[in-house]
Amino acid sequence: VDRLxxxxxxxxxRTFLPYLGVSFFAAVVITLWQRKAKAGEAVLAHxxxxxxxxxxxxxLDFVYAVLNTLLRSVLLVPFIALTGIxxxxxxxxxxxxxxxxxxxxxxxxxxxHLAYSFxxxxxVDFGMWLAxxxxxxxxxxxxxxxxxxxxxxxxxxxxxxxxPLDDMGTAALVGVFGGLADGTFRYLIxxxxxxxxxxxxxxxxxxxxxxxYHLRHSHVWLSYGAxxxxxxxxxxxxxIHHSKxxxxxxxxxxxxxxxWDWLFGSLYVPRTRETxxxxxxxxxxxxxxxxxxLLWTPIRDSARSLRHRN
Ligand SMILES: [Zn+2]
Ligand SMILES: [Zn+2]
Numbered sequence: 001v002d003r004l005x006x007x008x009x010x011x012x013x014r015t016f017l018p019y020l021g022v023s024f025f026a027a028v029v030i031t032l033w034q035r036k037a038k039a040g041e042a043v044l045a046h047x048x049x050x051x052x053x054x055x056x057x058x059x060l061d062f063v064y065a066v067l068n069t070l071l072r073s074v075l076l077v078p079f080i081a082l083t084g085i086x087x088x089x090x091x092x093x094x095x096x097x098x099x100x101x102x103x104x105x106x107x108x109x110x111x112x113h114l115a116y117s118f119x120x121x122x123x124v125d126f127g128m129w130l131a132x133x134x135x136x137x138x139x140x141x142x143x144x145x146x147x148x149x150x151x152x153x154x155x156x157x158x159x160x161x162x163x164p165l166d167d168m169g170t171a172a173l174v175g176v177f178g179g180l181a182d183g184t185f186r187y188l189i190x191x192x193x194x195x196x197x198x199x200x201x202x203x204x205x206x207x208x209x210x211x212x213y214h215l216r217h218s219h220v221w222l223s224y225g226a227x228x229x230x231x232x233x234x235x236x237x238x239x240i241h242h243s244k245x246x247x248x249x250x251x252x253x254x255x256x257x258x259x260w261d262w263l264f265g266s267l268y269v270p271r272t273r274e275t276x277x278x279x280x281x282x283x284x285x286x287x288x289x290x291x292x293x294l295l296w297t298p299i300r301d302s303a304r305s306l307r308h309r310n
Contacts, residue, residue, distance in 0.1 A: 007069075011199045011206055014159060014213065023156070023214035030220050052219050056289065057152040064291055065160035068167075075164055079171035086179025087186070094187040101187055108190045114203075116185050116193035121204040121256070123181030127173040129260040132253040135166060143302040144169075149280045150288030151217075154242060158217040163298050208256050221273050229269040233258045240268050244281040 007015045024047070031046045052058060095101065135145035144166040151158045162170075185193055198206045215222050216238035224234035233254040241252040251268035254261045261267035279285045287297045 011209075012201050014209060016209070019209045019213055020156070022210050023212050023218075026212050026215060026222065027218065027220045030222060034221075047220070049219065052153045053155060055153040057150075057285075058155045058157070060290065060294070061151060061155055061157035061161050064294060065157040067291060068160040068162060068164075071164045072167055075168055076171045079168070079175045082172065082175035083179045083182065086176055087182035090180050090183025091187050094184065098187075101191065108193065110196070112190050113194050113196050116190070117196045117202050117204055119181050119185050120178060120195065121202055121208075123177045124174050125254070125256045126260060127175075127177030128170055128255045129253050129257075130177070131170040131173040132255070133264075133266070135169065136250050136253065139305060140302050141166075141169065143305065144298040146280055146284070147288060147294050147298060149242060150285050150294070151242065152279050152285055154217040154219065154239065154278055156214040156217050159214070161294070163294065165298070205256075223270055223273070226269060226271075230258055230262045230267065232256065233261075236270050236273075237268065239276055239278075240270060240274070242278045243274075243276045244279045245277070246281070248276070249281065 007013045008017045010016060011018075027047045028043055031043055132145075135141045144163040147163040147166060148158075148161050151161055196203045211232075212222060212235055215235035216233070218235070221236055221239070222234060223229065223236035224232060228234070229237060233252060233256065237252045237254070237258065240248050243249075248268065251266055252258070252261055253266055258267060280288075288294050
């Protein structure tokens with residue numbers, strides 16, 4: 001029970017109650033704003049529509065989310081160490097190349113720590129963007145990433161619909177880029193830089209999760225407009241990423257920042273509200289319709305694709 005309440009009370013988990021609460025509150029406001037609920041109708045029936053929340057895809061997401069959380073808690077542990085190893089290596093490498101770092105201030109003011117926290121989140125976000133790009137562009141990796149796109153309706157639990165190997169690939173690039181940024185910052189700016197945290201998590205990540213994180217995996221449409229959508233990934237932009245429609249394919253790989261998509265040409269900013277059908281787009285959603293299939297189908301398909309290459 002303690003472990004269960006921790007998922008709701010610790011900001012390190014995406015299921016932290018305030019993250020869910022802000023998204024829920026926003027969903028209610030948006031529903032009222034868009035006048036979806038006619039007078040006398042229950043707003044909640046529009047925030048949690050039966051055709052979405054009772055859909056087999058949503059039911060599977062709720063079950064799979066538990067398994068994914070368990071798997072991640074075991075499989076992703078080594079990648080935490082990876083960040084530290086890369087950071088130490090980066091510092092050692094820079095000292096070899098550019099000489100030993102000359103002293104610097106003995107104590108850093110909080111803006112330095114805040115800048116460090118921002119640089120780390122930016123680098124980690126780029127690692128996630130690059131991993132996501134590779135997962136779409138490399139056919140072998142796409143078999144595993146398809147699991148996330150096989151969701152036919154989006155609910156907050158869809159955020160956990162990832163194959164463990166897909167998760168590990170992302171964690172590897174997060175570790176590499178997080179470590180590179182960490183080591184470089186320590187060498188160039190301040191060796192004892194520390195993350196500014198709220199209950200142990202980077203303050204910027206905390207703010208990101210609080211800012212309607214759970215709406216991206218939902219039917220609720222929230223776009224940030226033409227300008228802000230170039231900097232931050234809006235819920236609408238991620239919903240576009242889940243679309244079956246061809247013009248939407250391979251767009252909006254970003255997690256927190258849309259900057260990478262803007263820079264590398266994969267940005268898609270919706271101009272008006274779009275009606276989106278969610279799924280893979282090649283009709284293979286049915287092959288991902290149970291927990292076992294979510295785990296097995298990518299292994300089967302990637303093995304097949306390797307055999308056909310020979
Ligand atoms: Zn994707
Ligand atoms: Zn998604």
